[in-house]
Amino acid sequence: MTTARTASPRTARAINDRIALELLAEHGPLTAAGLRDLTGLSRPSVADLLDRLSRDGMVAVVGEAGEARRGPNARLYGLVAERAHVVALDVRTQSVALTLADLTGRTVGRAELPIDDDPAGSGSGAVTAVLDALSEAMRGAGVTAVHTAVMGAPGLADPATGALLPVSSLPRWHAALLTALRDRLNGRVLLENEVNLAGIAEHRLGAVRDRDTFVLLWLGHGIGASVVLDGTLRRGASGGAGELGFLPVPGTGGLPSATDCDRGFHSLAASGAVCALARRHGLPADEADDAPAAEAVVRAAAEADDGPRGAFLDELAERVAVAIAAVVAVLDPGCVVLGGEVGRAGGPALAERVGRRLRELSPLATEVRAATVGGSPVLSGALLTALDAVRDELFGPGR
Template structure:
C-alpha cells in the first residue's frame, strides 16, 4: 500500500482527527472533551477515541476536572509540551543568549553566556552545545529532547553548496558548511538565520509590522542591516545576502555629513554614534559606552542633539531600501533606534521626505527586549509544533 492509498481509511481519518485535537489543545490550552468537540467539529464518541489515543501516545495528559452540566464533572485535557523541544539562540561578538522553545512558544528563562574575546578560544559547536545545556537547566527540561536549534547570527550563510558564512563577528566559527557541521556534531536539526531577518519576524508577529502588508526594517546598532517583509514572507535573496547594506558606499550628497565615512556602516553604525556623542560633549570611547551614556537620565540634551544629527544620515542610508521595495512602512529597530524611540523615527521620516520623493510611515520598533531572540523563538516554535503534530500522525497511522 502506498502512502497516498491510505487516504480516507479509518486509520487516516483517526490520524487527521488526532492531529486536529492536539492542535486545538496547543492553541487554546486545557479543554474539556465537549469543547474539543466544538472546536474540531467531531462527535463525542470520536472525541473520546481521540483523547484515548493521544493519552496512550503520551501526547496529552489529564489536567483535573471541571464542573459540567447537571453537576457532572468533566475531565480537562492538556497538551504535553515537554517534548520535543528546541533551543533558540542569538549571539553577537560578545555574548550569547538562548532559551528553550516548546510547541506553544511559551516564555522560558533566557540564559546569557559571555563569549571569549580571543578568537582561538571560540568554537561554534562548543558554544551552541553549552547554550543547549544551560538553557535546558534554566528551564528545568531534558536537553536530550531538544531536537532542533535556531541560531540568529550577525551575518548570513550562503544557501549554496559550500554554505559559506559571511560574518565579521563570529571568529573561530567555520566559514564553510556551518549548518552541516553543527547538525553532524550536535545530532539535531539546525536553522541558521540572519539576525535582522529574525527581528523582522518578531516585528511582524508582535510589533510595528503586524498591520502592514509590506515593510522594511532598518537595523541600527553597532552594525547596520535591513530586512524586507512582503505580506509575511521574508525576502532573503538568491544568495542569502538581501539587506546587507552596511557595505554600501555613502551617497555623494551625504558625504558632507561625515567626510570620513566611506560606507553606510561608517555613517550610521556604532562608530558614528560614538563620534556624535563625543561631539556633543560626552566623554565616551566606543559604541557601548556611548549608548550607556546617552541612555542616562541627565543626558537628555546630548541625546536629543545626537539623534537630530543622526536622523538625516539614516534617511540617506534608507533610500536604497525605499527605491528597491517602496514599502509603506519603514521600521527602525536595533539598540540605537530603540534608544531614539518615536521622536527619532519622526525626524527620520521628515528627513526622508525632505531629500527624496518617498514618504513611508517611519516608526520605531514595537518589540520590547531582544527582538532577534524573540524572532528565533517564533520560527522555532512553528517547527517544534509541526514535529509534534507529525509525530501524532505517524503514531495514529501505525
C-alpha cells in the same frame, strides 16, 4: 473561528488534528467545549480527536477549567510539553545567549555567556563554553535530547546549504560553533541571520503584527535589514538581502567595497558612528563606541529631546532616512521598523523624525515605527522559528 475543511475521512482527521494542535499551541490548554467553539467541529468529532491525540502522546489532561465545574466537560487538554524540546541561540561577536524550551514554548533553561576569545583565532574556548552551558541547561531541566536548534548570528546564512558564509570582520568561532552544535545534537540545527530573526519577532510579537509587508532596519554594532514581503521572509539568492551596511550613501567620503563596508551606510549609522555624532553635539558618549554605548546616548537624547539632544536626533534621523529612502524606492514596503539597540532606544522620538524626513525624500507613503520586542529579539525570533519547525513536523501535514 477556524473551520475544518471537507475532505476524505483520513485527510479530514489529519486536518482536524493539526487545527486542534495549533489552537492548543496558540491558546494553551482548552476544554473540549473550547475546542468545539474554535473549530466548529461536532461533540463526537472533538471527542474522537482528543482520544486519538492522547493515544499518540501529543495531548494530555493537564487540569480542570474551574472549581465550579467538575467531570469530563471540565477537563483541560494541553500539549504534552515534554514531547520535544528546542534551543534558540543569539550569537554575537562577544557574547552568546541561549534558551531551552519545551513544545509549549515554556522556557526550561537559559544561559548568557560573555566571549573573550580573539576574533581572529580558532575560538575553541568559546565553542567549548557554549556547549558546556547548553549541556548544563539540559541537565538542569532533565532534557536528554533536543529536536531542533536555531542559531542566529551576524553575517550571511546561505539559504541553499545552511552554511555560514565567511566574512572577514566576523569571528571564526561562529562557523566552528555551528559545526560543533550539529555534531553534538542529534536533532537538526538551523542557521539564520540575526536581523532576520529580529524581523520575525517583531512580526509575530511586536511592532508589526498588523503588517505582512515591512522592512526592519537594524541599527546597532552593525547595520542590517530584515525584508518581509507578503508575510514571507525574503533572504535573497545568496542570503544577503538586507545587507544595508554596504549601501552607498552620501556623506561617507567614498564608496564601500566588496570586503569593506566602512564607506557605506555602516560608517554613518553603526554604533561607533552614532557615538561619534553624539560627541560632536556635545553629548557624553562612552568611548567604547559599542552598541550599549550608542544605545545609552540615544535613549538619553530621546527622553530629553531638546537642545543639543534634539539636534543630535535630527542629524541621526537624516542619516537613517536617506538609507530608508533607497530601500523604499526599490521595495515600497509601506512600513519600516527601527530595530537594534539604537533603533529601539530612539523609540517614537527617533521614528517620528525619520518618518517626517522620509516624507520629504520619497513620494511613497511609508510609516516608520520603533521596534517594541523586549529583551533579545534575535533570541525571540530564533525560538519562534524553532517551535515552528518542530510543530510543523510533529503536528502532521494537515492544512
